[in-house]
Amino acid sequence: MGGMTKRARVRAPELRGRTWINTGGKELTLADLRGHIVILDFWTFCCINCLHVLDELRELEERHRDTVVIVGVHSPKFVHEAEHQAVVDAVERYEVHHPVLDDPELATWKQYAVRAWPTLVVVDPEGYVVAQHAGEGHAHAIEKLVEELEAEHGAKGTLRRGDGPYVPPEPEPTDLRFPGKALVLPSGNVLVSDTTRHQLVELEPDGETVVRRVGAGERGLADGPAEKARFSEPQGLALLPDGSVVVADTVNHALRRYDPVGGEVTTLAGTGRQWWQGSATSGPAREVDLSSPWDVAWWADRVWIAMAGIHQLWTYDPATGTVAVAAGTTNEGLVDGPADRAWFAQPSGLAAAGDRLWVADSETSALRWIERDARTEEGADGGGFAVRTAVGTGLFDFGHRDGAAEQALFQHPLGVTVLPDGSVAVCDTYNHALRRYDPAADEVTTLATDLREPSGAVLLDDDILVVESARHRLTRLRLPEEAVRVESVAHRTRREATEVAPGRLRLDVVFQAPPGQKLDERYGPSTRLLVSATPPELLADGAGQGTDLARELTLADGVTEGVLHVSAMAASCDDDPDVEYPACHVHQQDWGVPVRVTPDGVSRLPLVLAGMDDRDAAEA
DSSP, X not given: OOSGGGSOOEEOOOOOSSEEESSXXXXXXXXXXXXXXXXXXXXXXXXXXXXXXXXXXXXXXXXXXXXXXXXXXXXXSSGGGGSHHHHHHHHHHTTOOSXXXXXXXXXXXXXXXXXSSSXXXXXXXXXXXXXXXXXXXXXXXXXXXXXXXHHHHXXXXXXXXXXXSXXXXXXXXXXXXXXXXXXXXXXXXXXXXXGGXXXXXXXXXXXXXXXXXXXXXXXXXXXXXXXXXXXXSEEEEEEOTTSOEEEEETTTTEEEEEOTTTOEEEEXXXXXXXXXXXXXXXXXXXXXXXXXXXXXXXXXXXXXXXXXXXXXXXXXXXXXXXXXXXXXXXXXXXXXXXXXXXXXXOEEEEEEETTEEEEEEGGXXXXXXXXXXXXXXXXXXXXXXXXXEEEOOOXXXXXXXXXXXXXXXXXXXXXXXXXXXXXXXXXXXXXXXXXXXXTTXXXXXXXXXXXXXXXXXXXXXXXXXXXXXXXTEEEEEEOXXXXXXXXXXXXXXXXXXXXXXXXXXXXXXEEOOOTTEEEOOTTSOXXXXXXXXXXXXXXXXXXXXXXXXXXXXXXXXTOOEEEEEEEEEEEEEEOOTTOSSOOEEXXXXXXXXXXXXOTTOBSEEEEEXXXXXXXXXXXX
16 A cells, blocks of 8 residues: 555445344444444355355454454345344354344445455545455555554544444343254264354254353364363364264364363364465375364365365265365366366355265355266376266255256255255255255255255255254254245346457556565466456456566456456565565455456446545446
């Protein structure tokens, strides 16, 4: 951003939406927040990167509580995310301790010219926009900016200290609070990840009676006996051959082991730090960073990990105590083929069955599977595994449609369970439904509806026990012989397309190193840009990977609309020649930009990774 005097004086647009959450019923305006430093967090609760940013901001929010007000602007991608109660649930589920504007029509998103989830916008105490950051990894830069603004406006007398407008909701007395996944223990009892309370809960086979709780109930990363151990939003559970349980401790970026007999909790994998581009992708499990492991399953003599945070599958080998990438490139999308070339989009559910590992790939609303691939076993490519898709087409198409798999639709599924006949039950989370995919018939049917955000399920006797996350309970269903069909509904993500001119299109990813930092060129280029399109035919030229954050694209003749997929990364380090080992920071973001080709469209597409694009400041 440079020095304080260089910031563009752009007045922040008013905050407009449906209603406010966490304000005690008060409608807020920017005038109410004048005198505070305001950080607008444009997020949507399906987005793992948005959840990462919520966690990045927790410490900043606490340290600067008397000068900074964070305002979440919830801007939905999926139809379900436009439901007000779903947003209220998400605010509690992810412990959002600041006001949230529920903006289902994207009114404020448009006013601030936002193009990606997540985006952070900083507004100074006088009501002017001074910075914009897309993606993750900006907390350090924003904290430095906050300190500068505190000093500047403290000296001017325009800084107002004191409590912000946050009003916490009343706690609800339920045995479970937004449970995530479930597992049947060798004893016959049911173990549930009680995500929002940072615990595991063991229930009797009725799925209701609490036997014991595992974890102190406070966010943290601590091993030890059941009453002292700490988790942070645990999700997936899987049985190991020795009868112990491996836990996907999601926000701790770790795998934990729970002994259901002795009650002891230990750490199997992860450092507690989030994986970033350039980090190790294999090695001793306790020395390698992970990123939001969401589910786990035992298959092919390994623990397979749905690494939602970086769109990959990893494995943990208990025999050697090592972890390694097994599938996915970290690019977000739906691409099949050899495992090392496949693309995933926030894989969040796993279920093993014979020669297949089923995957709920949530952001593509897809059901996919991993299988051994004899064509790749002799070479390194794919590691002997391949990725296939049963249902789903990509990042922007979803709905509730039964029938032939090639045209069936889900909406952000989070869980999969293999049924006795080899078919797969899918927790179709945002459709509030339990669906069934039959590989033999290659078709999808609906087993049950009116399940509030089902996120996992287990077989128990002749029934299926479904985790109704947003109803804070387990629900027992009899598996019917015939599937129930429902009326078909199809959706496409509701985002206005950017009108672009035919032919040449200049793509500019705007990145300015934060104050006191510089691009880290010690080991080669510090930036990366990857561009692709849906459909691929949209781009006649310019697709692929490079190190320059600007690129000339050529739009193909005859293709009038599509989506540009842009992934950018930049690394910056503290710029102090007296520091031998400067602290370095990675900034990264993926965009999916719907475009429509029109004669009057723009010939330049700016995407702000960090900083402000002066040529578009007026739009903000």
